[in-house]
Amino acid sequence: MDIYSDKECFVRSDGSRFTAQVLIVNFKKLFTSTSPVKILPELQPIEQDLVHAVVGLNDVCLPDLDTDPIYSTVCATGAKTIVILRSVEDVLQQRKQELASDNKKLKKSTSLSEAAAVTSTDSDPVVTGISDTFEDLYSCSSSEDDEEYSDDSTNILSKSRETFLKEAHQRRSHDLSSIDSVGVEHRVVACATFSRVSIKPGETAVQISLVAVRKHFRACGIGRYLMMNMKDYAVVGQYDVLLCYADHKAVSFFHRYGFTDNPIIAHKWRHLMDPWDNSTLMSYIAPFSGPTLSLGTNTVTAIGNMEKHLEAWLQEGFSQHYRQLSFMERLRNEIILLHAKVQSQQEVIATLTSELDHVSMEKQVIEKEFTAYRRQANQMLQQISRQQAENWDPETD
Structure with missing residues (x-):
């Protein structure tokens, strides 16, 4: 119309x-x-x-x-x-x-x-x-x-x-x-x-512009x-859902008529509307029996709809809880695996450190032996030089 x-x-x-x-x-x-x-x-x-x-x-x-x-x-x-x-x-x-x-x-x-x-x-x-x-x-x-x-x-x-x-x-x-x-x-x-x-199919919003x-x-x-x-x-x-971007001064007005500025609820619908300047996204979700009660309201139907929504909410809650628990289990097992890897790496580091200390000690021993050998060789050369000097005969030469 x-x-x-x-x-x-x-x-x-x-x-x-x-x-x-x-x-x-x-x-x-x-x-x-x-x-x-x-x-x-x-x-x-x-x-x-x-x-x-x-x-x-x-x-x-x-x-x-x-x-x-x-x-x-x-x-x-x-x-x-x-x-x-x-x-x-x-x-x-x-x-x-x-x-x-x-x-x-x-x-x-x-x-x-x-x-x-x-x-x-x-x-x-x-x-x-x-x-x-x-x-x-x-x-x-x-x-x-x-x-x-x-x-x-x-x-x-x-x-x-x-x-x-x-x-x-x-x-x-x-x-x-x-x-x-x-x-x-x-x-x-x-x-x-x-x-x-x-x-999406089966889900409609009304935008109050x-x-x-x-x-x-x-x-x-x-x-x-x-x-x-x-x-x-x-x-x-x-x-x-009813959606609107309310001027900051009008937020209390929309609150009086059942609208909420809850950020978790608003997060789902934020992509549907371009925000006005200096405004707050607010939403109204109608009760199960409709936005207003009339004399012809069918209570049984309303309760049945409520039960269906409640069951759907429980199923969604279980699904979300399962996803959260699965994520926590994955995270816990990942942490255990990382601890095991760290422990294994620490053992390798300890082994390498021990081998490095052993090699260092062997190096020190070899350096001492080499120093002693050089000292001994120098002494032998000096002794040979003295003997040659003592046995030297100028007339013979």
Whole structure:
């Protein structure tokens, strides 16, 4: 399903309620669709306006990320995005309340249009974030960006982005009490992008790539709603694990919904996702009966599945224990063999040392005998020389 639409009621921190439109959109398929798609009649073309608003919200809520990777993630093949939009009436009602509150603080000489401009800048950070980010992007466009976004859908985005920004700026100049001043960038309050990845036959992971909630709509239960939907099999399909790279500041948020940053568990899945900057890999493994319990849960089936998983875990545990023990036995026997080799080499060294000592002693004896022989020979020569000198007769010669 490329588009899914539903409505949900949320409660603000002040106790007021508002109803929002919930969309689940596959932007990639929408861009490649040959027939026009209209999710909401007043937004045309909805897929282009909506994707720019979604990217803008992520860009503002996740300042460490560049705009281009956000576009690539939202528009990736197989990626789906949950988008929560409030109604036009809710936007106008909130502005009316803020204007009434701000007008009490402004001087009487301040015009209503100036007060409205101040209110718009304070209450709509997404508009400011989008314009600033996109202006920077357009000011440093290069051929590398064109090569990175070379498919048809991204060409459509690059052409429509400037138009969207111009229209967003024009809406800011309108009377904020009119419908014409409300754009999709004002209506998007939250979004979350996810995709399914097949690890191997029978093993599937769901990657949560992006989650963003507009600042003024936090603590309204929207984050919880997004997480419960992305954990629901009916929304994302059957899975073995949910994965996400959470911003360091958001780790505690994911902990509240059953995610863990255990490095041993994360080690298995680390190759499936490219990490964002300043992020932590977290994972959620659903219980045996599914991510959520419902009235129709079959307890017997759940227990049977648990027993099967437990048996598989025991078998895997035995297998790992066997491999560990085998390794330890191999290591022990290797150490014994090395000790035997060392002992044998020590015996050879002792034998050679003994032979060397014996040869040294024999050498000393031979050197002494040779020295004595030389002394004796010298004495004999001296004696012969003396005898010849005594027997020498000059007359005879």
